[in-house]
Amino acid sequence: MSNITREQMEFDVLIIGGGPAGLSAAIRLKQLAPSVEICLIEKASEIGAHIVSGAVLELTALNELIPDWKQKGAPLDTPVNNERVFYLSSEEKSTTIPIIKSLMPAMNNHGNVIVSLGDFCRWLAAQAEELGIEIFPGFSGNELIIEDDKVVGIITGDMGLEKDGAQGANHEPGMELRAKYTMFAEGCRGSLSKKLMDKFNLRQGVDPQTYGLGIKELWEIPAHKHKPGYIQHSFGWPLDNSTYGGSWLYHFGDNLVSFGFVIGLDYKNPWLSPFEEMQRSKNHPVVKYHLEGGRRISYSARALSEGGLQSIPKLSFPGGVLIGDAAGFLNMPKIKGTHTAMKSGMLAAEAIAEALTTQEVEPISYQFRLRKSWLWKELYQARNIRPAFAKFGARIGTLYTGFDSMVRGKVPWTFHHRLADNEKLEAASACKKIEYAKPDDQLTFSRESSVFLANIDHRDDQPIHLKLKNPAIWKTVNWEVFHSPESRYCPAGVYEAVDTEEGKEPKLQINSQNCIHCKTCDIKDPTQNIDWETPEGGSGPNYPGGM
Incomplete structure (x- = not known):
């Protein structure tokens, strides 16, 4: 740590990251222990600023966290009412894959809603602030504070440094934010989470994490084409059999369409460009119909933790926990991670509420609570889907997915990720x-x-x-x-x-x-x-x- 004199602030619990996991953790902890002092920091300029619109939300975790979310004005106004899945066999041809609830439960979105995830996080932040939780946007977690082999907080990034690291005229040193427990909800491949995994050897005995890159565009389309509540997924062209990926398309809001493309980062060919694959995928008729004549209004990309159950690290360590996509709770077959991230944060909050009472150094009950939850069951059922595609390729992997989904993952084997x-x-x-x-x-x-x-x-x-x-x-x-x-x-x-x-x-x-x-x-x-x-x-x- 540097010798710069820094302002210190102390809390009972510190949360790094203002996405669904961090906000849900804060709210659940305050529900359980109203007197606990909680601080949440977010590196973006405001809550939701790093989250572009357009996602399908499963309501399981929200119903548990805030049962009266409708009365509280949650921005969840577009229920899914129509969905289709396509296999794209060529640049022009496609085959409709029927969504059969009994055979493809992961792809069935009945009861889910299409949301602006940024607006949803802003709403969650408002609920948190009403409970007395302090939220500081515009502060990045830069350095861990570890004392006696225990995490006791973080140092936020300095402001006003010059390109060479020298202190500029408007330099403000980062603050020391200290807490009895720190929850890391940085999202996929968080910089502090990486350091924690190395320091406490949290990845020992688990598979390497495997990732996807999701590239998303937000479009405004002509009103006569807009079908609020319609969602569409496709796979196949333009990717070859050895490359995992596919696209989504969601109609929501005021003539808005979220179009995105995910590609597995385990691809082999270094000449491949995920961005270019995403662009050319829009030329297929099943996608082009929806976007043609529209106007692109936003663009984003982010990595996704796709490894599933086999790749989840040890989740607790002296002084804190990992939650959300920082740990890897995405359910890849469902192409959803918001409800799982929220639930992981809620379970971690329950473990920390207990640890605050018992004064445990490490909130170890988090792992046990997880194993007893519907979240663990959901990820266990889905454990073989992503590695099957890596093992067998897209075509056989798709067939295996149908079989594995039909038996709800109740097979006596578990496939593994061997390489990063x-x-x-x-x-x-x-x-x-x-x-x-x-x-x-x-x-x-x-x-x-x-x-x-x-x-x-x-x-x-x-x-x-x-x-x-x-x-x-x-x-x-x-x-x-x-x-x-x-x-x-x-x-x-x-x-x-x-x-x-x-x-x-x-x-x-x-x-x-x-x-x-x-x-x-x-x-x-x-x-x-x-x-x-x-x-x-x-x-x-x-x-x-x-x-």
């Missing part, structure tokens, strides 16, 4: 180069125009938050073996190979001001040489409410 995603890339010389068409700027777009819609705000002269641990590795490994895969897997154009002409020395240019905080580089870099750290608080995308 960064270990899956093959040499560029051994793979087929993929040629992508130029964007038409009506249906398909460039990275540059997309990033503009993320409304990014990074102070130009702040320190670069994307670090190369060993800059020399880039040329010998990333360039010479994989031909700069980061210039393709980054959905925001952050990484750019320059001086690649004959006779010049190739270099990596990092355009950190483009970063939309998806964390893909931290996951997919072949040698794990890229380290994503939190930028200055309030930096990054700013997705407004009401969209």
